[in-house]
Amino acid sequence: MDLYHNIYDDGFEDQRDPEYEILMENAQVQDFSDMNLPNYTAQAVEDMLSVERDYIDTKDLCLKILAELKGHNIPQELFATRIISRSQGTLSDLLGKPKPWEMLRAGRNTFKRMYNWMVQPYETRMAILFGDPVGTVAVSTPSPRNKRNKRQSSSPGDSAPKKPRLVFTETQKNALVKVFKETERPSSKMQKVIADHLHLDVSTVNNFFMNARRRRHRAARTSEEQDQEQYFQ
Known part of the structure; x- marks a missing residue:
């Protein structure tokens, strides 16, 4: 594909x-x-x-x-x-x-x-x-008092387990890296196609490209700083 x-x-x-x-x-x-x-x-x-x-x-x-x-x-x-x-x-x-x-x-x-x-x-x-909609929209945001009571009653053992970190398969990782080499900022449509093809969430694909751009930016900045240090030595 x-x-x-x-x-x-x-x-x-x-x-x-x-x-x-x-x-x-x-x-x-x-x-x-x-x-x-x-x-x-x-x-x-x-x-x-x-x-x-x-x-x-x-x-x-x-x-x-x-x-x-x-x-x-x-x-x-x-x-x-x-x-x-x-x-x-x-x-x-x-x-x-x-x-x-x-x-x-x-x-x-x-x-x-x-x-x-x-x-x-x-x-x-x-x-x-x-029209005149019947009833009200359910709101799940707790009140300040409920938040305070929740903090007081909670203990380290009561905290909900963290969502496990997603680990890409080799196929998924290789495909994402290949696309990133072609374009660092794929459109929303392309991200949707990539997500469907690799069986991933669109948000996961978006996060991959965002993190990849950050890593490339940091690497480029570090390389530039090293070049400057060597120049002044």
């Missing part, structure tokens, strides 16, 4: 109903309160919007979001609040000047939520925006 050319095309998977294009062509202000929208719990909505994505074409996504909001007269303020929990101004900036996926770090979560909303069926998208 050629790891350098077998890059899959992670296109925008349109899971919307077949009537979407007709709705867009004949878009007009709709009274969603009269629609028979499905009911979802707050946790169900959060689960739908939190699905992990390895790659998103942010520019293409923003164009689709803009068309959806304009086509159905959906206020940006409503979308910003219900979908990404941000202000209307922040949403406007994101949609107007989306950064490429590879350049994003913490901001990827916002685009994942918009993507996950956009791939839902039409009725589901409208229910998330205009």
Whole structure:
């Protein structure tokens, strides 16, 4: 398998109903309160919007979001609040000047939520925006008091076992080193292909290349320092 050319095309998977294009062509202000929208719990909505994505074409996504909001007269303020929990101004900036996926770090979560909303069926998208989710989202973050009590009651023997360190097989290691010699910064798509081919997590592949770049940088810096010492001796 050629790891350098077998890059899959992670296109925008349109899971919307077949009537979407007709709705867009004949878009007009709709009274969603009269629609028979499905009911979802707050946790169900959060689960739908939190699905992990390895790659998103942010520019293409923003164009689709803009068309959806304009086509159905959906206020940006409503979308910003219900979908990404941000202000209307922040949403406007994101949609107007989306950064490429590879350049994003913490901001990827916002685009994942918009993507996950956009791939839902039409009725589901409208229910998330205009419906009244039942219940609240479960939060696992302990309160400061619980944290304090946990520290007081815990002992060295109570600590959870650490996750065992991953050891690459010779085949995995040789393949990763070979790719690193060709390119030190593989794209997200290439990392996904490498991970699938070597049966690894994408995060593991990403960590390998990040650590490999750090090792090369340290080695180059050490070599340069040694050359300088020899020069001044």
